[in-house]
Amino acid sequence: MTAATSTPRLDVRDLRKAYPGTGSVLDGVSLEARPGEFVSVIGPSGSGKSTLFNIVAGLEAPDGGEVRVDGALATGRIEDCAYMPQQDLLFPWRTILDNTTLGLEVQGVPRGEARARAAALFPRFGLAGFEAAYPHALSGGMRQRAALLRTVVQGRPIALLDEPFGALDALTRLEMQTWLAEVQAEFGWTVVLVTHDVREAVLLSDRIYVMTPRPASVRATVEVTLPRPRTPAALGEPAFIEAERRVLAALQLGPALTAAEAGR
């Protein structure tokens, strides 16, 4: 792996955030991602992962801590991260091509150039021929690929993916995960993924940050050493099973974890 550079692409240090009423949500969260790395954040529901993403994306200000991008202070800056939300949020009034150029349009890229840049990615995203289609005509998997295209075409240093495959059926999800592993390695994107799915995290990641329940901090960091991109064949590898076991152990050790949550 070529991630030998000393400055991380994304360096999140000791983020703290509390809301009036709900209390502390983030209680000192630190994580990092080197260029081209794929890291995952996994934790129980409501453990503040969305808050973490909003702060990293620059949409919310932390109470304490900082975000650095390539060594420079980037807390509150929105220009560094491209964000892919849980729902695809493709606009029904725009064609797929016009949906994917949305970010470029907002950033003032001329329409022709924006369309050319997005259109060039359509074949690799399995969307060739659907440029002029409207979102309702696409399958769930295709919609998620279009949403990812809209994210990465912005050319920002870091991609934040918030449970991108949560709404898909299990088979489509596995297919999408395999595909994402391939294109991520191919394009060298730096990705931070939030997920509830242990297998997804292990299949895709170089490193997994396991969060505690709220107020969230990082309970364990699990490195996955298997070579990437991985295929579903990796699911049976001893190293895969070992990583999975360690993530699960970290998740279930939580004293605040209820029996129902642990059994999920």
Add this chain to the structure above:
Amino acid sequence: MHALPTAAREQAGRVLSVGAFVATLLIVWETYVRVSGIHPTILPAPTRVLSEGWRFRDLIWLNMLPTLGETAVGFVAAVVVGTTCAIAIDFSQAVRRTLYPALVASQAIPLVAIAPLLVVWFGFGLAPKVIVVALVTFFPVTVGWVDGFAAAERGATNLLRSMGAGRWQVFRLVRLPGALPAFFSGLRIAITYAVVAAIFAEYVGARRGLGIFMQQQQNSFRTDLVIAAVVVTAVLSIALFAATAVVERLVIPWHYATRQRT
């Protein structure tokens, strides 16, 4: 596969049942008038309404045009004013707090009381009619927009903000297009009120128009012509409603395509 023929058959069935219902009503009415021998100034037969209406078609047409004009001008004014109000409300909490209650209050104004005053203030010309039409129709338009703006998903706003969009861009790219279906719902409600509002305004004082025509015919005991004018009014309303629906299909085809899927 069979979706389209089934839909077409359902549509045909609906038209047929409405037609049968109206026909039955007319036959009962006609029979009653003929059997009872009731005087046509009290209740004219449908056939008489039709023949007399046709005989005076030039006069009815001449009175319909101003009504149509007032409806159109008032309606367009309502859309402009309603849209402006809605955008102001969406952008400013202060405007929302002050303007929204005032808008609701405007709907509590008894038109029966205000319409004659409008004639006193603005005369027998176009202005008082346009004001009444606009007063009646701008409310559903405004509420349609405001509800539509509010329906924008928080996630979509966050997504746009993460792309670096400012408030105006979020409005233009998400809130405005997303509000179009709700706006058109308001528009369809508004257009059904519009014609009646114009006629009401004419009733109070006008030189020409279906409203004043009805009043004159009533005064000369031409009940048949009053009913003929009512029929023309109904046809006009339905035509304008249909026209609105057609415009809606043309402007937001994606809304219908999306709805059919889900």
